[in-house]
Amino acid sequence: MRNGFLHDLPKVHRSAAVRVAEQVAMSRVGLDEDDLMARAGLAAWRLLLDRWPEAQRIGVVCGPGNNGGDGYVLAELARSSGRHVFVLRLGDEVKAGAARRAAEAYLLAGGEAATFVVDDGLPQVDVWVDALFGIGLHRALEGAAADLVAALDHDNAAPILALDIPSGVDADSGHHDGVAVRADVTLAFIAGKPGLYTGRGRVAAGEVVIDTLGLADHVFDDLEPAACIARIAALPRWFPPRARDAHKGRFGHVLCIGGDRGYGGALALCAEAALRTGAGLVSAATRAEHVPALLARRPECMTRAVDDASELQPLLDAASVIAIGPGLGDGEWGAAMLDAALATDLPRVLDADALNAIARRDARTLGDAVITPHPGEAARLLGETVAEVERDRVQAARRLAGRYACTVVLKGAGSVIAAPGEIPAIVDAGNPGMATGGMGDVLTGTIAALLAQGRPQGLSCFEAAVCGALLHAAAGDAAARDGGERGLLPSDLFPQLRRLANPVARA
């Protein structure tokens, strides 16, 4: 696995790898399960004190396994510091080993625990700690566990700190069947897990904090990470200042193709995003009736009327990167444009109707390409249902990358970028204000511009896709901070794209 200049992004690991790392740590450093549980409980108690220093009444829901054990350790720390502690457990016995010992220690010291009874409701507390299930959960919650999670959702006004993973969420995929704790903060132990960052798991986790429990990075040395996490902190390093003697020829020429009748706006958004992300030149090839509006909005974009593919050829000859799909439509015009674009060997970003056309044709050779499907488009490209795609977004992105031998950005909450031979990346930015028409067109132009201009030595499709998806999501967050999520427009991202793509000058 490569990952080029993205190699220093933080990694997340599947639960099986975390268990191996735990064994490596225990065998090398002489730690045992009780030590790790003590560290986990203490880390959680410290985080709780940091976030909710005023909390006096602390509720802890404890499951039958080691996640519950972490909860009993925290409960005892809270109790011995004078807090009122309410432990609620499921009917099941705490299984064995370290968890059993932690529960006994809490009870022996005078701690109290009650079995959850659905009709009794929940006690009033200042903060709840979710220690029901962690990485040992492999099936949907049912019975008392499901009732308890539902009660936490409906009858609880207090914030929730989840230990390791919100109970009900599959740590590896982020999937849950609708019954899962919705945490305000999740403290992940030893390493982040992919399910905390994408899809439903991202929503359930809230803010994610990682505590390594003192284990050094090398415990993961022989383990393939599940994904790396792209965060806004990485952006300044990826956008070095431009050379003082730079000229536009160094920053590439993006040709945006699309905007069949009735869909001119999509192409305008794509082209303006490419300009605002720093492409040296941007051209737009679209239907004749859209040309005046595009020129009026952005005279910087060289906008041409193209009625058939032969008129496109000179534009293709002049371009260094193609962005095709926004507003392309599903008619003959769009199909002819796509054929002409795919006949070149230019790097290309394919979105929207271009992807639907590819799904219909079952084309498999996309060349040097980034495809940017939302889950619906991804499902069509894979011949699967949206639910199958969303069940494990990282694996779905990997399937797409394998099937089409190209880079994939699977969009949505926690966009996933995958490419053959690369560790997938998950974007830890973006917000539901971005769920509005045209937002994907901005992403297409953003990635195309990065592909065109390099840094300056040139980005791979994978690098441009990760940088572009992060830049786009971070611009969405910045725009949402300035006025809120509802009513956020794709064009609101333009000033933010520009600001974020320019490094802060060093003092």
Ligand SMILES: NC(=O)C1=CN([C@@H]2O[C@H](COP(=O)(O)OP(=O)(O)OC[C@H]3O[C@@H](n4cnc5c(N)ncnc54)[C@H](OP(=O)(O)O)[C@@H]3O)[C@@H](O)[C@H]2O)[C@@H](O)CC1
């Ligand atoms: N690994 C580490 O490095 C460290 C791990 N630590 C902590 O341990 C956690 C993992 O602990 P774990 O392996 O005991 O699993 P856990 O998540 O508590 O659940 C398993 C229990 O739940 C049960 N169960 C499962 N599904 C169920 C369902 N749907 N409905 C009902 N029951 C269900 C399952 O029963 P079974 O499936 O065997 O029938 C079993 O009894 C980890 O997330 C972290 O918090 C830390 O202490 C520090 C170091």
Ligand SMILES: Nc1ncnc2c1ncn2[C@@H]1O[C@H](COP(=O)(O)OP(=O)(O)O)[C@@H](O)[C@H]1O
């Ligand atoms: N809830 C969300 N959280 C984060 N990002 C989101 C969310 N909803 C949408 N987005 C982002 O907004 C963009 C929407 O793209 P897309 O669905 O193609 O819209 P359109 O087809 O209207 O252009 C994607 O980049 C997606 O990742």
Ligand SMILES: [K+]
């Ligand atoms: K949990």
